[in-house]
Amino acid sequence: MKKISRRSFNTKLSQGIAGTAIIGSVGLGYGFSPRKEKKKLGIALVGLGSYSGGQLAPGLQDAEHCYLAGIVTGTPAKEKEWMAKYNIPKKNVYNYENFDSIAKNPDIDIVYVVLPNSMHAEFCIRAAKAGKHVICEKPMAVSVAECDAIINACNEAGVKLSVGYRMQSDPYTNEIKRLVKEKPYGSVRYVSSDAGYISRGNPDQWRLNHALSGGGALMNMGVYSIQSNIYGTGQNPVSVSAQEFSSKPEYFKDTDETITAQMEFPEGVVGNLFTSHNANANRLFVSFEKGWAELNPCHSYGPLSGRTSNGKEIKFPHQSQQKLQMDDFAKHIMLGTTNYAPGEMGKRDMIIVEAIYRSIKEGGKRIPLDLGDMGIVRE
Amino acid sequence: MKKISRRSFNTKLSQGIAGTAIIGSVGLGYGFSPRKEKKKLGIALVGLGSYSGGQLAPGLQDAEHCYLAGIVTGTPAKEKEWMAKYNIPKKNVYNYENFDSIAKNPDIDIVYVVLPNSMHAEFCIRAAKAGKHVICEKPMAVSVAECDAIINACNEAGVKLSVGYRMQSDPYTNEIKRLVKEKPYGSVRYVSSDAGYISRGNPDQWRLNHALSGGGALMNMGVYSIQSNIYGTGQNPVSVSAQEFSSKPEYFKDTDETITAQMEFPEGVVGNLFTSHNANANRLFVSFEKGWAELNPCHSYGPLSGRTSNGKEIKFPHQSQQKLQMDDFAKHIMLGTTNYAPGEMGKRDMIIVEAIYRSIKEGGKRIPLDLGDMGIVRE
Numbered sequence: 127m128k129k130i131s132r133r134s135f136n137t138k139l140s141q142g143i144a145g146t147a148i149i150g151s152v153g154l155g156y157g158f159s160p161r162k163e164k165k166k167l168g169i170a171l172v173g174l175g176s177y178s179g180g181q182l183a184p185g186l187q188d189a190e191h192c193y194l195a196g197i198v199t200g201t202p203a204k205e206k207e208w209m210a211k212y213n214i215p216k217k218n219v220y221n222y223e224n225f226d227s228i229a230k231n232p233d234i235d236i237v238y239v240v241l242p243n244s245m246h247a248e249f250c251i252r253a254a255k256a257g258k259h260v261i262c263e264k265p266m267a268v269s270v271a272e273c274d275a276i277i278n279a280c281n282e283a284g285v286k287l288s289v290g291y292r293m294q295s296d297p298y299t300n301e302i303k304r305l306v307k308e309k310p311y312g313s314v315r316y317v318s319s320d321a322g323y324i325s326r327g328n329p330d331q332w333r334l335n336h337a338l339s340g341g342g343a344l345m346n347m348g349v350y351s352i353q354s355n356i357y358g359t360g361q362n363p364v365s366v367s368a369q370e371f372s373s374k375p376e377y378f379k380d381t382d383e384t385i386t387a388q389m390e391f392p393e394g395v396v397g398n399l400f401t402s403h404n405a406n407a408n409r410l411f412v413s414f415e416k417g418w419a420e421l422n423p424c425h426s427y428g429p430l431s432g433r434t435s436n437g438k439e440i441k442f443p444h445q446s447q448q449k450l451q452m453d454d455f456a457k458h459i460m461l462g463t464t465n466y467a468p469g470e471m472g473k474r475d476m477i478i479v480e481a482i483y484r485s486i487k488e489g490g491k492r493i494p495l496d497l498g499d500m501g502i503v504r505e
Numbered sequence: 506m507k508k509i510s511r512r513s514f515n516t517k518l519s520q521g522i523a524g525t526a527i528i529g530s531v532g533l534g535y536g537f538s539p540r541k542e543k544k545k546l547g548i549a550l551v552g553l554g555s556y557s558g559g560q561l562a563p564g565l566q567d568a569e570h571c572y573l574a575g576i577v578t579g580t581p582a583k584e585k586e587w588m589a590k591y592n593i594p595k596k597n598v599y600n601y602e603n604f605d606s607i608a609k610n611p612d613i614d615i616v617y618v619v620l621p622n623s624m625h626a627e628f629c630i631r632a633a634k635a636g637k638h639v640i641c642e643k644p645m646a647v648s649v650a651e652c653d654a655i656i657n658a659c660n661e662a663g664v665k666l667s668v669g670y671r672m673q674s675d676p677y678t679n680e681i682k683r684l685v686k687e688k689p690y691g692s693v694r695y696v697s698s699d700a701g702y703i704s705r706g707n708p709d710q711w712r713l714n715h716a717l718s719g720g721g722a723l724m725n726m727g728v729y730s731i732q733s734n735i736y737g738t739g740q741n742p743v744s745v746s747a748q749e750f751s752s753k754p755e756y757f758k759d760t761d762e763t764i765t766a767q768m769e770f771p772e773g774v775v776g777n778l779f780t781s782h783n784a785n786a787n788r789l790f791v792s793f794e795k796g797w798a799e800l801n802p803c804h805s806y807g808p809l810s811g812r813t814s815n816g817k818e819i820k821f822p823h824q825s826q827q828k829l830q831m832d833d834f835a836k837h838i839m840l841g842t843t844n845y846a847p848g849e850m851g852k853r854d855m856i857i858v859e860a861i862y863r864s865i866k867e868g869g870k871r872i873p874l875d876l877g878d879m880g881i882v883r884e
Contacts (some may be wrong), residue, residue: 315784373773388765394752398779405694407792490869
């Protein structure tokens with residue numbers, strides 16, 4: 127892909143300009159000699175649930191610029207299992223109480239917080255205060271205020287911050303971004319994105335528990351639709367309206383089951399969103415002036431699939447999205463390349479989430495948004 | 506296709522049951538002897554615009570149960586052109602003033618009203634009063650009240666009434682209906698349908714003139730999305746909410762540019778609609794419990810294209826949808842087979858259209874609908 131060679135080029139540039147200064151400021155002392163460029167950053171996963179075990183740890187086995195250096199878990203049985211499976215030394219194993227002492231551990235460069243949403247802020251802030259770079263799993267937090275607190279803590283500590291938006295490093299997603307930017311089919315006029323699945327598990331799981339999740343389908347899956355509506359137009363929305371649908375209140379007793387939302391973008395471009403914990407959908411459709419592109423599946427771990435109106439398939443070799451995401455962040459830290467999912471992006475999406483919930487409360491009222499270019503990453 | 510053989514079977518049944526009585530009541534005296542079954546019904550097209558010239562007249566050349574017998578036009582130059590091109594005798598040519606004398610013309614069995622929307626009611630009612638069966642192009646009219654007036658006029662005259670919903674006779678559409686009914690992927694949970702195109706023509710064209718069209722994108726294209734949401738769920742919605750988006754008021758000075766709408770169906774099934782005169786989209790997506798089906802293109806004249814989540818293409822030999830539609834109506838009249846697009850269906854859709862416009866006026870408020878099974882055709 128061309129992108130790779132452009133990134134390599136930027137890398138060389140950044141070495142000579144801001145790289146050392148930026149990195150130096152956090153006191154981790156990454157130099158940019160050819161020898162040290164090869165270093166892999168050590169990542170500690172905080173929370174060893176199914177996403178850490180099924181996606182992040184396997185992705186890190188193939189990563190080029192980072193590796194699984196440590197774990198933070200509240201479950202002692204998991205310590206032994208993970209230490210053995212991933213060859214993690216005991217000194218890199220923490221629990222939630224002694225977590226802050228990670229500050230003294232030079233093996234750990236990045237802390238990836240994979241806890242339930244309501245715990246993101248606390249642990250991201252503790253990680254920043256420990257002088258570690260931070261990846262915060264999506265959704266970034268359960269409120270805009272918490273997003274601000276995370277961003278501020280990272281800024282104050284001089285550490286880098288990224289949100290676990292793996293799609294931002296995915297080649298299918300990037301192909302959509304390329305079509306939006308390079309306009310082979312003209313400008314975008316309409317975008318539609320659906321993200322949902324039928325939840326059938328324990329109704330008391332944390333994703334359906336408002337105190338832990340901060341919300342239901344919208345917080346879990348809707349954030350994907352928000353993301354793909356925005357990269358599918360290349361712009362932030364100027365307003366949003368939304369509706370909630372409920373049919374199984376005994377199961378979805380605490381969180382939203384299904385939400386539709388409409389985004390208004392500049393120049394009359396419209397975005398349509400659907401998210402649900404009670405319907406399967408995993409799509410992005412982008413309508414340009416002279417054609418269209420779509421991904422289906424769009425938001426899952428892959429392999430994804432896509433096509434364009436000229437009859438061509440969008441197809442890339444499958445790679446772990448999590449590997450790509452964490453490698454991109456490690457390169458951002460080491461080489462000054464782009465941060466594809468900065469904290470501002472997570473905060474922007476939480477502003478939209480809060481506006482969607484507000485619109486629902488106010489009977490579908492259109493909520494104006496004043497986002498400017500917040501969270502928009504342009505290369 | 507199985508459907509054909511099922512219809513043939515129904516045909517034989519209806520001959521022995523209600524056929525003669527129903528047909529006899531309108532005084533046209535179609536018997537059901539094997540000889541007379543071969544008769545083709547004569548259709549007169551009222552309004553010789555691009556749809557009549559480009560789609561209906563060509564479709565009628567291939568029709569098996571009806572033919573182009575007459576024309577009604579306000580443009581004398583078109584009379585000669587059409588008489589020559591389609592071998593139409595002068596006695597079967599009418600203008601809008603002498604149209605009512607069509608009552609005395611035994612060549613004309615069906616009047617197909619293809620005029621601008623605001624003229625549908627007047628000419629459908631005049632056709633019914635002339636004792637002719639009626640096809641009313643979509644949207645049926647510009648108000649529910651007008652739909653009622655058309656239905657009442659046809660009932661009083663004892664003539665059959667159908668709306669120009671060609672998709673209801675299309676095999677791709679019928680495959681979706683089959684999947685909804687037979688549930689090979691389980692029940693429907695979500696449906697999404699988009700219908701729009703970028704209007705670039707004369708801003709004074711009748712479709713953008715409220716007095717003639719009754720509305721913009723919603724009346725012209727949105728009706729397709731309403732239709733496909735309903736056949737894509739097999740049910741009528743119980744509520745609808747909607748939003749309007751405007752970016753080119755100088756061009757869309759009189760009618761709606763873009764509208765999104767959300768339909769709530771029984772059992773928590775949700776429908777998402779998008780329609781526009783300023784964006785291209787032509788899709789239907791149906792999410793079942795265990796799979797999905799989609800058509801894209803979905804609402805155009807064909808060939809359509811579709812696929813299902815098992816990787817299979819939905820594919821049928823291309824036929825003129827208009828031919829299929831008019832043949833189905835002719836068979837309904839002659840043989841008592843199903844009317845796939847009855848007047849009640851057009852009225853139901855206009856109730857939804859009016860609710861959508863009302864929701865927009867009321868800031869996106871959810872408008873309850875009490876439609877029962879109105880317009881739902883089950884075989």
